[in-house]
Every structure is written in C-alpha cells, then in structure tokens.
Amino acid sequence: xxxxxxxxxxxxxxxxxxxxxxxxxxxxxxxxxxxxxxxxxxxxxxxxxxxxxxxxxxxxxxxxxxxxxxxxxxxxxxxxxxxxxxxxxxxxxxxxxxxxxxxxxxxxxxxxxxxxxxxxxxxxxxxxxxxxxxxxxxxxxxxxxxxxxxxxxxxxxxxxxxxxxxxxxxxxxxxxxxxxxxxxxxxxxxxxxxxxxxxxxxxxxxxxxxxxxxxxxxxxxxxxxxxxxxxxxxxxxxxxxxxxxxxxxxxxxxxxxxxxxxxxxx
Numbered sequence: 242x243x244x245x246x247x248x249x250x251x252x253x254x255x256x257x258x259x260x261x262x263x264x265x266x267x268x269x270x271x272x273x274x275x276x277x278x279x280x281x282x283x284x285x286x287x288x289x290x291x292x293x294x295x296x297x298x299x300x301x302x303x304x305x306x307x308x309x310x311x312x313x314x315x316x317x318x319x320x321x322x323x324x325x326x327x328x329x330x331x332x333x334x335x336x337x338x339x340x341x342x343x344x345x346x347x348x349x350x351x352x353x354x355x356x357x358x359x360x361x362x363x364x365x366x367x368x369x370x371x372x373x374x375x376x377x378x379x380x381x382x383x384x385x386x387x388x389x390x391x392x393x394x395x396x397x398x399x400x401x402x403x404x405x406x407x408x409x410x411x412x413x414x415x416x417x418x419x420x421x422x423x424x425x426x427x428x429x430x431x432x433x434x435x436x437x438x439x440x441x442x443x444x445x446x447x448x449x450x451x452x453x454x455x456x457x458x459x460x461x462x463x464x465x466x467x468x469x470x471x472x473x474x475x476x477x478x479x480x481x482x483x484x485x486x487x488x489x490x491x492x493x494x495x496x497x498x499x500x501x502x503x504x505x506x507x
C-alpha cells in the first residue's frame with residue numbers, strides 16, 4: 242500500500258453579489274500531481290485565478306481566469322520536464338503568460354476590427370468609450386489575477402500577480418489592491434517566495450473573496466480549510482458551501498481555494 246505523503250484539495254463558491262447581478266463565477270482553479278520516474282520526484286502544482294469583476298452586461302473575465310489557470314499548469318509542467326528548477330519557473334512563466342494574453346487578444350480582436358460598446362459610459366467607466374477592440378477584449382475577457390504554488394518535495398515556491406491570499410503554515414499573507422489588481426502585464430513580474438519544502442506543513446491559495454471570512458470570529462478559517470472533513474477530497478468544497486450559506490454577507494465575491502498539506506515526512 243502506497244503511503245500518502247501529501248494532500249491537495251480545492252473548492253469554489255459563487256459570490257452572493259455576483260449571483261444577484263447574474264454574473265458567472267469569475268474564479269478558476271487547477272491542481273496537479275505528477276511524477277518523473279527517472280528523477281524519483283513527485284511534483285505538485287496549485288493555481289487559482291480571479292477574473293476582473295468589470296461590468297455585468299459586458300464583462301466575461303471568467304474566460305481569462307479559466308484560460309490562465311490551464312495555461313499556467315501546462316507551461317509549468319513543460320518547464321519542469323525540461324529541467325527548469327522550481328525556484329526559476331516564475332520568471333519565464335510570467336513572460337509566457339503576458340505573451341499569451343497579447344497574442345490571443347491580437348488574434349481574436351486585431352487592430353482592423355471595430356467593436357465599440359453600444360452605450361456611452363460616464364464616471365469611472367468613461368475610459369471605456371475610447372477603447373479599441375483589442376483593449377476592450379483584453380479588459381472584459383482576459384484580465385485575471387494568478388496565484389500559484391509549485392512543490393517538488395525539496396523546494397516549494399509561491400507566486401502571485403494581483404490580489405488574493407496565500408497562507409503558509411500560520412502566516413496569512415493578504416494582498417489587497419483596492420479592487421484594482423496588478424494583473425499580468427508586460428514589464429511586470431510575479432511576487433515570489435521560496436521555501437524549504439521539508440519545513441512547510443500547509444499552504445493555501447485563495448482569491449480575494451476569502452478576506453471577509455478570515456475576519457469572522459469563531460470560524461478559524463485558516464485552520465478549517467485543512468481540517469474540515471480532512472480525510473475527504475471534497476471536504477473543502479463542503480466547507481465553502483456551508484460558509485456561503487451561513488455567512489452570505491461575507492462571501493459577496495467569488496471565493497476559490499486550493500490547499501497543499503504535508504501528511505508525513507517525505
């Protein structure tokens with residue numbers, strides 16, 4: 242019988258306010274565990290992405306969130322197999338992401354296409370009146386944050402572009418950018434942290450929809466993410482479902498979580 246050394250779980254719930262506005266869940270997630278036998282190593286990857294909320298009638302940024310989560314997963318796996326070290330991956334990954342977004346936008350909405358909004362905006366959204374098709378598509382369909390981790394049993398690296406929360410053991414690192422996240426863009430970079438994997442017991446990634454719940458007394462959410470129905474893969478999803486029902490005022494935005502936990506010393 243193979244001894245389980247690690248556990249990864251995930252879950253997502255639709256924000257109450259997004260549901261009220263008839264907006265889709267704009268978050269996405271991906272997880273993967275795979276082994277490279279010739280190296281005698283197992284790799285674990287977790288990614289969450291949060292699409293820009295935008296305007297209900299026009300924004301479909303769940304498209305970008307879903308694409309980026311899958312795209313990052315694939316590129317990370319490719320880099321690992323090519324021999325790129327875990328700690329080195331975030332730099333080329335960021336450049337790959339921004340190139341992908343630019344090329345996709347140019348392919349779908351090139352400069353020759355005319356695609357104005359059917360209404361005139363005022364106030365904070367007045368800038369949309371002058372957007373070219375390429376920029377409108379990028380903002381409404383592709384803008385999304387990225388948070389991820391990669392673990393190979395020796396090194397664990399986290400990376401982040403935009404707002405959201407990373408929990409490493411008992412340390413909660415919340416990035417709040419006042420609803421104007423630093424989405425991946427040329428010239429930018431991931432915020433990264435590199436750890437000795439053997440010294441880390443737990444990691445959680447979450448979109449910014451978790452921030453209000455973390456402050457609710459008595460929930461102890463940073464522990465509950467790992468401990469609620471701990472032996473069941475769907476336990477985290479059950480927890481998020483319960484919290485949304487019990488605290489709808491604290492989950493107005495979409496909430497998505499991926500966890501990584503060391504069960505025994507590898």
